[in-house]
Amino acid sequence: QKEVEQNSGPLSVPEGAIASLNCTYSDRGSQSFFWYRQYSGKSPELIMFIYSNGDKEDGRFTAQLNKASQYVSLLIRDSQPSDSATYLCAVANNFGNEKLTFGTGTRLTIIP
Amino acid sequence: GAVVSQHPSRVICKSGTSVKIECRSLDFQATTMFWYRQFPKKSLMLMATSNEGSKATYEQGVEKDKFLINHASLTLSTLTVTSAHPEDSSFYICSARKGGVYEQYFGPGTRLTVT
Numbered sequence: 518q519k520e521v522e523q524n525s526g527p528l529s530v531p532e533g534a535i536a537s538l539n540c541t542y543s544d545r546g547s548q549s550f551f552w553y554r555q556y557s558g559k560s561p562e563l564i565m566f567i568y569s570n571g572d573k574e575d576g577r578f579t580a581q582l583n584k585a586s587q588y589v590s591l592l593i594r595d596s597q598p599s600d601s602a603t604y605l606c607a608v609a610n611n612f613g614n615e616k617l618t619f620g621t622g623t624r625l626t627i628i629p
Numbered sequence: 630g631a632v633v634s635q636h637p638s639r640v641i642c643k644s645g646t647s648v649k650i651e652c653r654s655l656d657f658q659a660t661t662m663f664w665y666r667q668f669p670k671k672s673l674m675l676m677a678t679s680n681e682g683s684k685a686t687y688e689q690g691v692e693k694d695k696f697l698i699n700h701a702s703l704t705l706s707t708l709t710v711t712s713a714h715p716e717d718s719s720f721y722i723c724s725a726r727k728g729g730v731y732e733q734y735f736g737p738g739t740r741l742t743v744t
Contacts, residue, residue: 549731549732551731551732551733553735559737559738560722560735560736560737560738561673561722561735562735563732563733563734563735566731566732605672605673607733609731615661615678615726615731616663616675616678617731617733619672619673620672621671621672622672
């Protein structure tokens with residue numbers, strides 16, 4: 518079982534709709550969760566991080582964390598064509614391990 | 630802010646030569662820097678973790694004598710690809726982490742082509 522799993526997509530969403538990206542992780546000791554956006558040919562850019570169960574909102578982005586289900590998601594409201602990218606989920610276990618474990622990413626395409 | 634730069638952004642070298650890539654944190658002191666490699670349409674692969682003033686910790690399967698990492702200060706880490714071969718052609722990305730937090734901020738990446 519992969520440590521961090523994401524559906525590779527592609528996920529196609531009409532412009533203006535809500536895009537929902539999902540991620541599951543296997544290590545119950547994981548404490549910190551991150552979403553990165555990566556445009557083709559570019560490096561990842563941090564969008565959001567979440568540490569506590571529940572929702573965290575930042576503009577059009579909402580991260581949702583459910584530690585009991587080992588599930589973290591990213592919602593993008595009012596999707597724009599510029600949101601088309603690969604979204605990487607990353608997890609840290611915070612117990613002296615500085616590394617992030619990345620999922621393979623979900624490719625999102627916003628259809629005008 | 631948390632800005633990380635990399636230099637060069639793109640490099641072409643001949644097989645057998647060495648290439649040095651610099652990673653700098655511009656507006657913060659990075660307690661830890663990381664080096665990743667990414668092949669086309671593949672996910673990030675962590676190569677090594679680097680702490681200032683100490684030896685880098687390499688991931689399994691990454692040759693430390695081929696990929697030399699030096700972390701001389703809290704704002705600069707370098708990766709030297711020694712005796713490069715065409716199979717080393719890839720997108721090399723560094724990231725940096727501030728003390729006390731776990732999020733990593735990525736540099737823009739260096740695209741290496743070995744001919």
